[in-house]
């Protein structure tokens with residue numbers, strides 16, 4: 218099973234990179250370098266240490282933002298799912314956050330919080346948090362009532378029902394929200410660097426675009442996608458570790 | 470009053486239950502004698518699960534009262550354990566944890582509760598599946614997990630909502646015999662919902678026939694003569710067969 222899914226991952230990777238290489242060679246667009254050129258640029262950046270310096274900048278708002286969005290987002294989501302009043306009070310904020318065009322909000326953020334770390338963390342949170350909150354609250358609301366009833370009948374307290382039933386039952390959907398939220402957070406981190414102040418990976422992207430060094434630009438984009446994929450895989454491992462029987466759906 | 474409370478483990482007095490427009494129970498009263506098995510028999514949708522949940526303290530009655538050993542029921546208590554019609558297992562927990570869950574919620578420490586759970590897992594015939602997850606079990610096996618969970622908290626009153634509906638006929642007969650032994654050997658009160666007339670007559674000290682919605686008790690039947698016979702000859706007993714026949718006669722009017 219494991220080797221099979223691993224094989225499929227390799228295969229789909231090979232297909233995508235092959236198509237990229239092919240498109241680069243046939244010259245679909247003058248700005249599209251081949252896959253191998255981009256990999257070489259990435260290798261050079263790694264050897265010169267440039268990429269590490271860049272990530273030292275980029276990861277800070279990203280990590281802080283994703284951390285805040287995950288914990289606070291899940292916390293708020295659970296609360297929204299449990300309390301109708303809180304739902305009424307809070308949900309609209311996140312629905313607006315999710316719907317609002319981020320580019321329009323950035324000038325406001327800069328006015329309020331300047332161009333430093335705070336604004337960038339905000340951008341990451343605005344991207345990541347709504348989907349985490351909304352998924353969590355929906356999952357909590359949809360906990361099968363029969364399992365909650367079971368816990369109550371065996372003398373579970375309110376706290377037991379939340380911690381031992383609702384959260385584990387909601388966890389597949391919460392994790393799905395986390396995955397979406399984290400990916401959005403990665404986009405937010407790069408967006409912040411492109412729109413607020415060019416630092417880190419965003420700086421590599423905008424600088425190499427200015428100098429028409431397209432392989433470096435694609436190398437930077439590729440590296441952030443790679444990092445996101447690795448992180449999502451880690452998240453999946455964590456989920457499987459904690460809730461083994463859970464990804465099989467509900468049985469009755 | 471006092472001797473009434475010792476005779477009846479559970480007393481249901483003039484219960485009404487409405488779900489919005491739907492009137493599920495109307496003025497239902499029924500006593501469940503201590504140490505005996507009472508079956509609730511009635512057409513689908515007549516409110517058997519509803520009644521059981523009201524006794525469990527999981528659902529409030531619209532009107533009326535339930536007493537368990539003389540005290541008014543307002544919420545679930547350690548004196549009652551529930552076997553759910555839809556099993557209500559936790560899909561993220563192993564069989565062992567599911568069975569031990571009632572004890573876990575009571576704060577019994579891990580080693581102790583797993584020892585107790587292991588005993589009941591053995592009783593219901595699930596040895597070797599302790600570490601399986603519910604989705605890896607058949608329907609009947611899941612049902613037995615729910616049964617073991619209810620037995621392991623050792624409550625004096627057991628509320629069983631069609632506990633044998635998903636097991637095969639052989640296992641069902643074995644469980645019916647086990648149930649008779651439980652009733653005989655342990656001083657517990659069983660409230661047992663079933664669709665099967667034969668099963669009700671076979672295992673019950675008292676059978677309450679419920680009418681279709683809005684439900685009341687239409688008849689109480691107390692099979693007497695064959696209760697002390699050995700398990701194999703009951704099914705051939707004259708009174709057993711007559712009782713099955715007469716219950717079928719009074720129920721068939723609702724089927725047609």
Ligand SMILES: Nc1ncnc2c1ncn2[C@@H]1O[C@H](COP(=O)(O)OP(=O)(O)OP(=O)(O)O)[C@@H](O)[C@H]1O
Nearest residue numbers: 488491493512513514515516517518519520554682
């Ligand atoms: N939560 C609910 N909301 C609204 N109506 C309900 C609810 N639960 C049960 N009912 C209604 O109450 C009636 C009795 O339901 P109940 O589940 O108690 O029946 P039952 O006798 O256990 O049936 P079965 O033998 O099929 O399990 C049904 O007609 C059902 O439609």
Ligand SMILES: [Mg+2]
Nearest residue numbers: 517518554630
């Ligand atoms: Mg029912």
